[in-house]
Amino acid sequence: MTTLTITHVRYPADLLDVYPGQDAPQGAFIALDLWRGRMCAATDSEIGNAVPMDVWHGIVRRYSIGPILADAVNAMMDTITAHAQTVLDHAEIVWDGNNNIGRLHLRDCADRWRCECPAVAAEREIEREINSLDPVYDGIHWSDAADWLWEIKAELTGRLRAGTDTATLAGELDGDGTRDDLPVLIHLDRYLESLYAEIAVEVQS
Numbered sequence: 001m002t003t004l005t006i007t008h009v010r011y012p013a014d015l016l017d018v019y020p021g022q023d024a025p026q027g028a029f030i031a032l033d034l035w036r037g038r039m040c041a042a043t044d045s046e047i048g049n050a051v052p053m054d055v056w057h058g059i060v061r062r063y064s065i066g067p068i069l070a071d072a073v074n075a076m077m078d079t080i081t082a083h084a085q086t087v088l089d090h091a092e093i094v095w096d097g098n099n100n101i102g103r104l105h106l107r108d109c110a111d112r113w114r115c116e117c118p119a120v121a122a123e124r125e126i127e128r129e130i131n132s133l134d135p136v137y138d139g140i141h142w143s144d145a146a147d148w149l150w151e152i153k154a155e156l157t158g159r160l161r162a163g164t165d166t167a168t169l170a171g172e173l174d175g176d177g178t179r180d181d182l183p184v185l186i187h188l189d190r191y192l193e194s195l196y197a198e199i200a201v202e203v204q205s
Contacts, residue, residue, distance in 0.1 A: 001088075002034075002036075002037035002088045002089075003037060003085075003088075004081060005062075006039045006077050006081065006085050007038060007039070007198055008074045008077065009073055010070065011143075011176075012068070012071070012140070012177055012178050013070075013177035015041060015043055015065075016068070016186075017067075018068045018187070019047060021068055022047065025140075026043040026044045027043065027064060028043045028044070028065050028073075028082075029041065029042065029062040029065055029202040030062070030063045030065055030126075030130065031055075031062050032087060032126075034059050034061065034087070034088065034093055035059055035093060035104045037088055039077055039084050041065065041077065043067075048114040049157055053099075053203055058102030058104075059086070059102040059143075061102070063126055063127060064130075065133060066133075066139065067137055067140045067142070068132075068135075068138050069138055069139065069140055069177065069178060072157075075148055076129065076133060080125070080129050080130070081176075083122040083126045084130070086119065086121075086122035087126070089106050089119075090117065090118040090119035090122075091119045092107070104123060105117045105120060106118075120162065123127060139189045140184060141175070141178070141183040141184070142183050143183040143184075144185070144186055145173075145187050145190075145191040146187070146191050147160040147190075148183060148185055149191065153195070155171060156195055157195050158200070160192075166189065166192040169192055170189060173188065
């Protein structure tokens with residue numbers, strides 16, 4: 001029997017991940033690894049619908065959560081611990097002739113659409129609990145840097161002209177995402193670098 005281990009999220013906005021060229025965060029999820037018995041939360045490393053093979057074959061179970069604050073997702077993982085352990089206790093990893101796959105249904109399950117196999121029932125409870133997360137209350141607050149900082153653009157440009165470096169400004173401006181007035185500012189470095197580039201053009205002209 002595999003005993004469940006949980007890896008908690010460390011920083012408030014760890015589950016907010018916006019790739020260069022993208023305007024919205026990557027999907028986030030709680031993952032349950034049937035092989036290793038580990039549950040964690042992470043963001044999708046793929047753009048689009050691609051998934052790793054262990055997810056495709058059901059060995060790693062994923063439950064979508066969106067960009068949720070660390071405290072909320074950590075509390076959720078603690079809440080679903082018993083259900084996750086039930087999944088580990090009753091799921092199997094079997095060879096289907098081509099690949100190892102994760103199987104939740106019991107071998108003698110007669111009706112896979114309305115079954116009460118323990119692992120299937122536990123996974124339904126996991127999904128029910130996760131659906132109780134409130135994206136407004138529990139979600140990470142974020143904004144595009146150019147939109148959020150538009151009203152103080154002149155002030156920021158002045159500070160850059162005076163010699164303040166972009167890293168210092170970024171540290172002052174970026175929030176931790178825990179409140180709507182402290183949003184994580186996506187593309188912040190790019191925005192500050194664009195202001196710096198505008199100053200350089202002015203100097204050259």
